Amino acid sequence: MTTHVPVDVRRPAADEQKLPLLALLALATAVFITSLTETLPAGLLPAMSTDLHVSESATGQTVTIYAIGTALTAIPLTAATAAWRRKRLLLTAMAGFAVANTVTAVSTSYSLTMAARFVAGVAAGLAWALLAGYARRMAPAHLQGRAMAISMAGIPVALSLGVPAGTFLGKALSWQTAFLAMTGLTVVLLGWIAAAVPDHPGQRQSDSPPMLRALRVPGVTPVLFVTLVLVLAHTILYTFIATFLDEVGMGGSTDLVLLAFGIASLVSIWVVGAQINRRLRTLMIVNTLLIAVAAAALALLSDSQVLVYAAVTLWGLGWGGAPTLLQTAVADAGGDSADAAQAMLVTSWNGAMAGGGVVGGILLDLLGSRSFPWSVLVFLAPVLVVVLAARTHGFPAKRAGTAP
Template sequence: MSIASRDASTDGSGTEAESTPARLPLLGLLALFTAAFTAVLTELLPAGLLPGMSRSLGVSEGRVGFLVTGYAAASFLAAIPLTAALRGLRRRPVLIGTLAGFALCNAVTALSSSYALTFGARLVAGVMGGTLWAMLAGYAARMVPAERRGRAIAIVLAGITVALSFGIPAGTALAGLAGWRTAFATVAVLAVVLVGWVVWRVPDFPGEPASERIPLWRIAAMPGIRTVLSITLLLLLGHQAMYTYMAPFTERSGFGRTGLVLFVFGLATVAGIWLVGVLIDRHPRRTLLGALALIAAAMLALGLFGRSPVVLLAAVAAWGVAFGGAPTLLQTALVRISGPGRADVATPMQTTVYNAGIAAGSLAGGVVLESADAGAGALPWTALPLITVALATVSASRRHAFPPR
């Protein structure tokens, strides 16, 4: 029996599970959803707490911002080598160890008065993050039969969207009421509770036996993998070049309410995750084509009519709906191509590409903002060609990566 079929037909204890269970294992999937939520809070919470952390640690706000940069860099560097090193271990102990690492790092951050110690804790947390993101999609896929994998992955990755839309603002508000240390302590407690939840409701799965392990380069060479990674990079380059600099673009329109614009985007991404969860298992190719086409249309509208507040809000809402589900569609395609048993090795490649796209897109947008005569007005025209190439690539990929159904 292949790894993929074995995973789909056994539960965490190794006993045979029903091939088509009546319901999704929602409590287990929600535990993984909460793991994604916790990871995003851990990564991005300092961005909302710059003034308070700056005063307490005795450093500039820019150096507090480096706590986010350090986390991302550690996650970027650790994802592939650490996942490769751990691929033979049973999955639940690795997941529990990662969550315990989050709890410890957030507790150290909450208690530390030393910038150096805090930065070190953030680097370790980034390593935990790189390991976690490499596991989540494959773990969700192994918990359900093949025909429900897309929906399961959508549920888990919705934790990212909910954290961005509601978790970070809530953490920032809590810090305003009780101090930034309380916010990090709360995330540490959440991670501890989550360890118990995982033990209670998330099944265990075996690692890859040494005799069945495929070298990383062979997985990367599987037909369709490089196509999915290329589209991921193009999408993130275009998205991040525009999203990072929404504040100056919003100011350019005369609307000026960047917080409202970002809230509309975040709320729309929640709708996008829900919509993709409904469609992904039946129409994955057409749903991805529609999402990329909608992002391209939003960029075109922002480029042509972005000075109008009505167009600005409508285009950002459409962009949010489309982008909310696009990463889930791409990660589901990667799991389908590699097989759930090997997804823990394939997914870190996407994590690495995803982080590279975020960094390069933000850099490209900044260069355009500073150098173009049109200033922020040039940003949609920077993003549009990248999204259009991604759309054309999906349209042309009819054999391995995104076959018609």
């Protein structure tokens, strides 16, 4: 993890006005690869399950095992590599993706595929604990929120372009081609990082606050709870979106539906990047409500293709900015313990991803895919309650250190 830099309200000097866009875009591409590697099976489940000779619910666990790899290793690996130079650590993590995606593409064994996906999750644990803090360190204090928004833009781009493109490649050529394309992009990114991303030193082990100390900081626990439950709700539906669309007669439109979701996510992250310094709490409330309205529409109105597209658009508008909002909230709340708080957020996020895959698979087998939107509504209720209650710490009405 990198060192937390508190918000500074001094007037910036002229040479501090600009962001290192080329370097931030490299980080955004790393986020893109991390996100797309995790979610790519969502658009490829039927083809993957056929070739691997397992059910679609079993194939959905390729998302689960990835998330388990991240959840189990993010905290211990972050501590073990705390003294590493940041660029070296980022290059190592991205090389892990290249290896794991290549093995996934050439594997004909479900067991080997699951092992490769676990390795990819381990690489993600390193990357996620590093990327948000890396972006903050490259920007002056008054532009840190915008720097994080740029780097996190890789998530909605992965959803708006990556997953639909991967789904298209899977249909036109093969699902293996989609994973090999990820390997090629990762190799290009390794050169880009080496050339354009500034290096930063690691930190002494003694600089990393204990996890229990971070949990005692007011505001950290509410943000971690919201992260866990919100991501769980989202993952249940997103992992099995192709299966849900098959059920409502839109199986042939999975790539277009994901495109609509992703474009809306891009709009969301743009709005969040522009408004997060002053309206983090409001944005978190509004985004949660948008996802709830979308889930209700999918539960009640999925017989209309137009309304499905409208619901998915609202879902994207609510979801796209969530990573930036939650990472900023936990960094603000953590203060001197921000490094430990970020590592726990990564673990909570990916624990929820793992749980979402498992819960979704159980729901699919017991109740069918139409139960997914209802489950989202059930989980969002406590999320909204906690966000509303965390007015002083966690999701404050006014961020500390911001100008009035």
